[in-house]
Amino acid sequence: MTVITRPETPEIPVVDAAPPPGSPPPAPTARRWQPPWRNPWRRPWILEGFTWIYLIWSILPIGLAVLFSFNDGKSQSVWQGFSTRWYWGDPVNSVFHNPLLRNAVEQTIRLSLLTTVIAVPLGVAFAIGINRWRTKTSATFNFIMVFSYVIPELIFGVAMFFLFTQFFKFIHLGTMAEVLGLVTWNFSWPAIIVLARLVSIGNSYEEAAADLGASRLQSIRRVLIPLLAPAIFASAVLVFASVVDDFVVVDLLSSTSNTQPMSVIIYANTHGGNGGPALNALATLMLILSFVVAIVGVIVYRWMTRGERGSSGQEAMTSIAGM
């Protein structure tokens, strides 16, 4: 999509007939002055200002939290010097030395990796199958899949909780239950994104491959999957970040303190009070983790779609954000 901008031209030049040769150039006639706010091409100062204010309001608190995680003291508002004590320096309270916080980091990474590795292939296969196998059954399950996307997480979490405490009792609450719950919760991301991509790709490439003599398996492996690769990758990135952030499902399905990931630890330690700067350090680590994954995601996505029409950083970012 092109964005057309016009130069600022507040004045409407008045063109006279050409002056007779030899005479001095005519004095410019008076221009009709228009008030600045009537100019349809003026810069939208108010909107821009508003957007900047929004962005500052949105990002500044986090910047401060990150900043104070490097504070050499416990205060959240008085800067006492730069130090990394809350990360690894402090022998008791830092994230590295406090086994609870350290376990939380490990648990988050463990859950994210496991969930991504399971949910993405499952969702991709599901999307391919649903897209090609057009029956009432598949439409019903497509519906159920979207339903799982739109349901409030608490209600979903309640259902999972009862499932593992009453029905599948052999799966106790803990990491296994958390992974199963998270996969189900995030299953819709790869499914929806890949489905959208499949719809826009259409059948033509596979048809062409079949015409050229490829077998079904070959055409899937060598044509469909590479075409879907950016979408698969984007959904993997999304699932990973979504699990890093997830709270409700893991809160309800965790059992002991060593099955609690970072989000639960932060929550448990801040209700109604201030949990201390080590939590800021923990949250900053979470942020770095998500950002690294997102940035890698955007870069790889751009690389993957480098030959395609309409590929750009903007498109990469919107795909990675799931839009």
Add this chain to the structure above:
Amino acid sequence: MTEVSGLTFHPREGWIGNDPRQPMRLSRRGFLAAAAATGLAGVAGCSSKGGSGASATTTSTAPLALPRPDNPVTWPLYSSNKAIADNLTPEKNATLKVYNWVAYINQKDLDAFGKKYNCKVELTTFNTMTEAISKLRSGQFNFDVFVPTVDVLGQLVAGKIIQPLNHTYIPNISQAWTEFTNPFYDQAWQYTVPYTIYTTGLAWRKDHVPEDPSTMANPWAFPWQAKYKGKVAVLDDYRESMSLGLMKSGFFDLNTSDTSQLAAATNTLLDLDKLVNLHIDNNDYSNVPSGQIWIHYAWSGDMAAAAGYMPKGTPVDVIGYWFPTDGKGPVGNDTMTVLSGGKNPVLAHLFLNYMMDLPNVLENISYNGYMQPINGVTPDALVQQGLLPPSLTSTVVLPSYFDNGLRELQLAPSVDAEWQQSWLRVSGGV
């Protein structure tokens, strides 16, 4: 789950703690306590009253005893769950597995025990009693030592989860207060030795709140002051906080099943909600020192440890803690037991003995702030050792408190459900 509004009214219930291990510094994290009805159902097949839980109940089983101070209980001994023999040698190359609340025992004590008896000591922690009990009942774990509250003992005994103690291994019981050789919840101390003791009282910031509960006609009404809106908190524990409502309304049976008393308690707490935008949390150990909360219904051990949480420049004597001098307030204690599924019963017995020796006890108190009913633990001794600020000697639990104190004990399940429903009404789920 991080929150369990279930089982016990324990200072560590629902704790998600980290563990600073510094003297007088407790990394207490708020735990979201509460108890659940446990197996000691007094009445079988009870039906509900209007407005409480669901009325349909399933079949009942034989009732288990409800220990009370005026109804002491001697737990049965089973032939299939006998105590160990006398004069056995401690296990060699062993790993003693201790199963305790989060941040409730000093690692130094564990390390020292390991050195003394040439074994490894492994601490596993739990956040809620329900979690602990369900893990123990699953039989998948073989812990040796367990720290239960008093109200689950019946369940543990009936389920043969804990084994009877062989007293010859635990001579240090002589250092404990005499009442613990025959407590009402375990006559003749067949299964337990005491661990920590605590009271629940009113903590406040003297620099912001000039009033003093001890000068008031109804001291428990201290939090009900509208001028401290937004600065008043109670514990996130249904037994403890409902008890505050009961005591303020003049009822001192903290195990009551009287619905009108519970209703009065509920209403007065709802008034408190409206009056001060009541805050509900278990961060008394940090909120009062930091000044976020000025009046908190708090646990004694948490306040004793307050010195470690004071911000720079604020002296610890701005914190006050009040508990009725006649002892008519909530008191509680924890116990230590030996599990029958453990592999190292001799070492377990020796551990129980070790944790009742005065120097080890003082070491433990320096870590978690909670008193233990051992003879050398007096207010003077604690102050002298620097374990207790002189301004907070009111947090000390005196033996007389146990005689007159109000204990929150096992309730019959339907009564428990009433209590929980009332608490839900008061807390709004928070």
Add this chain to the structure above:
Amino acid sequence: MPNGSSPGYGSAAASERRLIVARGDLTKGWAARAQNRWVWAGFAMPGIIWLVLLFVIPFYAVLAIAGGQLNAIFESPVPIWNPLNWTGANFAAVFHDLIGQGAFVGPIFVRTLVYVAVASILSLVIAYPAAYFVTRFAGKRKVMFLALLVAPFWISYMMRMLAWIDLLQTNGYVNRVLVDVHLVGQPVNWLGGKSVTVILGLVYGYIPYLILVLYAGLDRIDQRLLEAGRDLGLNRVRTFLRITLPLSRQTILTGMLITVLPMVGDYFTNQMLSGSESTSMIGNVIDSQLNTTSQEAQGAALSLLLLAFLLIPMLYYVFQTRKASETAA
């Protein structure tokens, strides 16, 4: 699996096949052969089985608990698996708490709806202009703005709340600034059970999702339509009102749903920013009930009721998405 050496590779059959595919008719030709069908069904099967086991059955478990009984000794829920034996006791108790005499859940539910309404409208009012600006006027800086808009999406909700808790402490920056510019006389106790804090927390927490949806939707509006409007003499405000707004109606609706639905089940925002009963939401009640053994069954019943309440907007969203993806095809 057939490897393509099937009858019909001759030119007549091949061209017929291409015609069928060109018509977009996937139900004929090679895509519809029996083996082909099962191939695709095979792809979908793992996902389908997963959904059945871990999405459909759990709801049945919730129903079984909500329609179940309580164990007399432990007061723990006992599920009843046979639908014919389901009892209404838990639902009755929940209804009593919702609208009976002395109901306390009813007011909490109403409060939740009020908070969600205020927060979502506020979010829309903030998000729409920002998204509008970035899609229409950002020009060369669009990628930068987009990155800044997307960034909070990647920052965990917990961290965003944590950041605000830090700032809203009695001696935190917000109070310091307010006192310094003399807007207030003394520090305000933001974290002491104020509705304002919770509502702003909800706005702050959910607005990134809304803004992304709005961005995506507004971005799709063809610039040429706006140009046409401009050419026909509409000024900026009129262009917005008569072209952009109607075209973005669907986006606004989708965005609102994506914001409102999760917000109704939110309980952690209130817990973290207030911790007081005066601001509790329905999510808090359900969460608390789930964590109390004797109330688990009521928690199940209440969540089913909440689900029923939200079902219509949820179904609407699902149908909208399906329709959109089909028209895009």
